[in-house]
Amino acid sequence: MPEPVTPREPLASASTRARAAHADASQRRRGWWIATGVLAVVLALVVVVRLFLVDRLWPETRAQALLDDAAAATAAGRLSTSDGDGARQLYEAALALDPDDVRPRAGLADVARAAVAQAASAVEAGRFDDAHAALRLASELSAPREHVDAVASALRQREAAGAGLDRLVAEAQAAQAVGNLDADHGSALPLYRRVLALQPDNADALRGREDALAALLDDARRRLREGGLREAADLIARVREYDAGHVDLPDTEARLTEELDALRSRAARSLEAGSVERAVAEWRTLLAFDPNDARAQRGLHDAGAAYARRAERFARDFNFADAGAQLREARALAADSEAVRTAGEHVERSRARHARLGPQLPPAERRQRVDTLLQQAVAAEARGDLLTPPGDSAYDKIRAARLVAPDDPAVARASARLLPSARECFDAGLRANSLARARACLDAREVLGDAGSAVRDARRRLAQRWLAIGDERLGAGNLVGAEAALASARDIDAGVPGHMEFGRRLRAASLNR
Template identity: 45%
Template sequence: MVSARARGGPAHARRWPWWALAALLLLVAALVALRQPLAERLLPSTRIDRLLAEGGQALAQGRLDQADGQGARQKFEAALALDSDRGEARAGLAKVGQAALVQARGAIDAGDATAAARWLALAGDLQVPRAQWQAEHDRLQRMEAAAIDLEGLRAAAAARLGDGDPEAALPLYAQVLALQPGDVAALEGREDALALLLERVHGALRTQDLAAAARWLGQVRGYDPGHVDLPAAQAQVAQALEAQRQLARRHLRQGRLERAAAAFAALGSIAADDPDVADGIRATAAALASRARQLSAEFRFDAAERDLAHARELAPDLAAVRDATRAIARDRAMARRRLMQQGAPAQAPRAALQAFDAAMAQRHWITPPGTSAYDQLRRAQAAAPVDPAVLAAAARLRDAVQGCVEVALRGNRLRQAQDCHDAWQALAPADPAQVEARQRLAQRWLAVGEERLRAGELEVAAQALRAVRRLEPDAPGVAEFSVQLERARSSPRPP
């Protein structure tokens, strides 16, 4: 008798676990689903043949170019990307180009200029023979010209030019030349309009209106990049822009931040891609933000907000600008807290303010020490730094010492101007007007030093040099004067 194990068959099959049968079924399903991708991966030619067949079908159905990738052009280009040596793909693209040319011809016959232009663009992309494409392109231009009153366009352009408005005339001439590139009247009119624009460029350069000069130059370049006078005009505009960059940088170095901001803002509207201009804009914004923080620390919030607004206009995303915004907000909150702690203005240090008024009446701004207006103000500020009366007193003294500097400079009283400037610096270290006054004072000291050096008064000349170096160590002429002074000191003196 033969056992079930010896016979095999159903008894053995029944002993297979259920999960093994499930895994077998999944494997069979995966092989069925993936048979085509696997075949294409193992045999790339299979995929290429499929793309070629799909491209031929799309071409036969008139689906030449489709954004969803199902057009004949897309299929043949995909096949060509997989194998650039397959001639069938290139031949397919050539057929698509010819079919597009046929479509363009039919659209022109039907008077559909929009469709014709679209089909011609496709034929041009697929590099149909130039002569065939040009013939249909010329037909399209003649059709468009017939539908447009070219004579009226020429007359309108000439009228605008006669009125002295080349910017209005040039687009009209461009329309005529787009339809009839060889139109002599339009070419001559465009030349006259461009010449008039170039004259405006030169006029704008003479008045330092660089924005207008750059705009008109760009129009000339757009209408005729090969204009014979364009290179010279471009060189002049570039030279003017460089001069403006140097001026803006000089304003920034000398602390004239408002002027630097205006100059760099103008440059930014003309040459925003210039890295030097971008660096200058950021540096000016950072300097304005820094000064705004200093002004805010002195509780001069109106001036601080003005500087901050200029900085935001230049570089709103600069970290220094964001930091200054937060710092000013903190200072305002602190000022409010202090004012509340001080109580009413009647509690302000009246004695110090009265003494301040007396010193101001006697013009004792910084001397004598201890009883000067400056010292009395410091006492009042120590007691009530944000009291309105104290702030008003600080503004009065600041105006007084600023005026003192001006009056002393006009009278050539340099020591008095120096003392008033020192008080001004102590009162308002961030005041932008100080920069120019400091430079003027340094130049006056330098002139005195040179004069005393020529007179042989070496010690007075040395004192003047020390004053200049304290004010402006890098002032123009300081290095040369120092060398001259040292040479005079080292040279033997006559008996």
């Protein structure tokens, strides 16, 4: 008898069929991948052949295509576009491929002529912005000058006819009458410029501009007389922008040059006379005008050395507060100066010596030191050096004596003898409007023992004078100078009446600038 069939045979047959189906599916997938790869290779070859064989080996084909496209763009009136499809851009691309090819140059000349024609059509149609753009293109492509000028003249006439020039001139004259020359677009000079751009021979606009510029130059010369070099230079530059050929411009520029030279000379004389603070202010004014002024830079370096010498004199008298202040000024101006470095070493040596000897200074040596300082003070008074120069004045010698022996009767008598001169010095400084000198004399009055109420009253007067100067500077538009004046007033008398209201005005002016 045959053996019975087991259940495993149907299972084996099903497994074989599944493996065959899976193999067929895998084969089909491989076929798709192969086909896709072949297609990609073919496309790549097409691109390579196009780029490297046609464009590289036969660039004439690419250039001809650009020339054809450019000619079509010219015919369509698409002369220049930002996306590179304009006739100009296409001809320039063809020229870049072959700079020796004359055809792109001829095409650009055609574009220039077409731009003139477009500008003329735009003028007739009243499309003035389009006309301006077309004329710019024609000029950039070197269209015949006479053709461009003819269309530009027609454009100005058409614009002038529709711009209401008489109204603009009237507005400019009204602004000029109230002194509004160049503050904004509604000022006289900007309005005159608009008129003259449309009608260059407008007699009223030319005359008005001439008078307005003459007024600005008058203001510049006034600023020069007052020492406002930066403001004067700005005014001169504005005049040059409107009319570089103005008849008064060369003379005013020459005055500016003369004033700069005179200020350099004054700064040098101030330094030689020992007025270091004044010299520094003058050198800094020059540097604010021209940061590269070599003479002013050297002047500040020399002023640093002068401060260093002052520091040494103060240190010899054991007046280390003033010595330190002078040394800080010296380092700020000339940190790399050998004189400043040496002065710093001298001050430190004097400080160390005072630390060793000061508290234990024998009475006889203290008496000798005080007598020497008082004798030097008398000699300085005889020379007329009551409060200057710093370090060698009678005031400095008496102050040094007070540091050594604050309760010495001879020092008190010397202080009382010098006090009237300090008061007179303060009053003279106020009368001459020399407020820095007045401040130094006020400090001297305080050190020399002037009455507290008198010093407080003097501080209030000096602070009020600084506020008045700040108000003048604010009215002239000098915001930096006005802010400095306010700071000086508050430093002298923090409660001076009017300082808060002036501060608010100054902030408002700064925000509206």
